[in-house]
Amino acid sequence: MSELSNRRILLIDDMPSIHEDFRKILMPATPQSVELDEMEAALFGAQARPERPLFELDSAYGGEEGLGKLIQALQEQRPYALAFVDMRMPDGWDGAKTIEHLWQHDPQLQVVVCTAYSDYSWDELLDRLQAHDRLLILKKPFDNIEVQQMANTLLTKWQMTERASLQMHHLEHLVDQRTAQFKQASEDLQREIDERKQLxxxxxxxxxxxxxxxxxxxxxxxxxxxxxxxxxxxxxxxxxxxxxxxxxxxxxxxxxxxxxxxxxxxxxxxxxxxxxxxxxxxxxxxxxxxxxxxxxxxxxxxxxxxSRVDTQQQWQWANLQQGIESTLNIVASELKYKADLVKDYQPLPDIECLPSQINQVIMNLVVNAAQAMGPERGTITLRTGVEGDNVWIEVVDTGSGIPADTLQKIFDPFFTTKPVGQGTGLGLSLSYGIVKKHGGDIQVRSELGVGTTFRVELPIRQNRLAV
Ligand SMILES: Nc1ncnc2c1ncn2[C@@H]1O[C@H](COP(=O)(O)OP(=O)(O)O)[C@@H](O)[C@H]1O
Ligand SMILES: [Mg+2]
Missing domain, CATH: 1.10.287 (Helix Hairpins)
Structure with missing residues (x-):
């Protein structure tokens, strides 16, 4: 029997005799039927034996008890497919209230209301329960075949609804999966395009x-x-x-x-x-x-x-912080009247580098920052930090900023916007060359009228094969 084949029925009625009746109707375990089964097995073979509609019937004698059984069944993942609920039960909840509670916990449950007379008009009841498609009405006294057929049909309906909802879930899951795959693919593509552009x-x-x-x-x-x-x-x-x-x-x-x-x-x-x-x-x-x-x-x-013709310099482990300080001393006079210096340092490990060249990079960035100041005094912030296998230095200024169309040219040799005698346009291209030689990276972010940030990342240890 597949998981979807649910034959479980709950009967909620205060009259024990009704339970007897239902048991007889829905679970007729007569010797006759055993004999019939045997005959059928002999005729058609065990496999070909047609399946007899079997029901599993549980009894509750009041609304509250019924709800308790339903909750327990849900917890055990053996939900009921169908409940027969008596309309008039003098002690405790009446039928309508019981059904409301049942549906609060299990909206899938198919329900048959059994009644001889009603305290509600049918319209009133249907209106109150708001679930016309899960509710049938069975008027007492009822026919056996009527009850059997109702049970059979409603169990099948429960199964079909369940199957449809599972398939829906499955489909939704597939759609989600596909959407995620598409999104991933499109992100990968975008990343590849970006990488290519950068390369x-x-x-x-x-x-x-x-x-x-x-x-x-x-x-x-x-x-x-x-x-x-x-x-x-x-x-x-x-x-x-x-x-x-x-x-x-x-x-x-x-x-x-x-x-x-x-x-x-x-x-x-x-x-x-x-x-x-x-x-x-x-x-x-x-x-x-x-x-x-x-x-x-x-x-x-x-x-x-x-052009790096000067190859006399030695790779060595050096303290970047010292380099920064001595460089700042050299350019102090350049900065003095232009900007305040803010230092925001983290402790840095020694790095393997060509120290004088790195100093030159820092000098170029700091001098550029000072030269980017207008008539008003600005701020130059120096930040350092460690990230993974790299150290980084940022030179942040509150200067003129760089227009977007200029930004892509600033690393070009001889590109300068400064008057003759002040700028050679070699500072940044030199710095770029030096940073690349160290296997590092130099990036710039700038906003016109707000300022510019140059960020240099350098590996702590050199992979000499790549140098
Ligand atoms: N911090 C900065 N703020 C604004 N513009 C900058 C900054 N740094 C560099 N630039 C721009 O990049 C150009 C190239 O810089 P660089 O290569 O150092 O040459 P130079 O300083 O001799 O002009 C500068 O002329 C300037 O236009
Ligand atoms: Mg310069």
Missing amino acids: EGQLVQSEKLASLGQLAAGVAHEINNPIGFISSNLGTLDGYFNQLRPLFDAYHSIGQSLGGESAVRLQQQREAAELDFLLEDIPLLIRESKEGIGRVGQIVKDLKDF
Whole structure:
């Protein structure tokens, strides 16, 4: 018998004789029927024996007792399919009240109201119970066959309802499962698209860096030589000029002491050549040229760092916190008039890195943050922390923010929005290269007019194969 085949019936009636009657009608265990069974078995074989409608009948003699049996049956997961309920029971609940209680606990239960006369009109009863499709009325005195047929039909109805609800559940479950699968698939797809976009971006960035790196290395190498001799020559020239100066002074005073026409001619020539101006201007020109070539030298050095031609540095375990502090000291004058510094540090473990390069990254970020401030004094917040196998540093400023269309260019070499002389546009591309070399990541979030956050993540331990 399948689980759905429920033959359990509950009879609730205060009259014991009614229970007797129902038992006879619904459970006629007569020898006759046993004989009949045997004959059928002989004729059709045990398997082909048609199933006789068997009922399991429980008795309760009042509404409360009936409810108790129903609750117990539910707890044992052997629910009743059908209840016959007498309408008029003088002690305790009447039929209508009993049915209300039964349905509160088991809305599936099919119910037959048995009555000879009613305290309610039928309309009133149906209205009160609000469940016309689960309720039949059986008027006393009743026919045996009527009761049997009701029981049979209502048990089948219970089973069909149960099966339909199980199938509904199953379908709902399937739909939920499918929906979840679709959702998962779509999330996976989105993630893949995002990853791809990010990878593409990184690829473009690292290709740009690689080709620019080679170019920069070549240019730096080529320029380094002339810079060397130009600045050395300027130094020498400065020296030579300083040697010549007393000579000019000597010529001048001797010329004046000569007197006469030669003194006048000497003076005229001196004026025509603007000797006084030249003597004043030449050292100035030399100084400016020295400064200029010094700047070129700095840019070439940045270029060299950027292209990583300088490989002398050593990987070592270093304390990032110390690096941050010393870097802040170096740039203190840059920050002093622009922003207040807020430090929000967590203790950091030593990390395996190229310390001077990491310092350079921090310096670039902090200087950029200071330069992003408007006329009003702002705040720069430095945060650090550990997450899994990484440490992170955040530089948060309350500066100008970066427009969305600029955001994708800021890591490009030579991209700058600053006036000539203030920005080279190398800071961030350099930093990007350094962080990538460490197997880390650098991210930026920015809101125009509100500020910018740069976040650098660095692995604590280097996986050298990847470097
Ligand atoms: N904290 C920041 N706030 C606003 N803009 C920034 C910030 N950091 C970088 N930028 C933008 O990114 C550009 C590139 O920065 P960077 O590579 O350091 O070069 P530079 O500072 O020499 O211009 C800057 O010119 C600026 O437009
Ligand atoms: Mg910069």
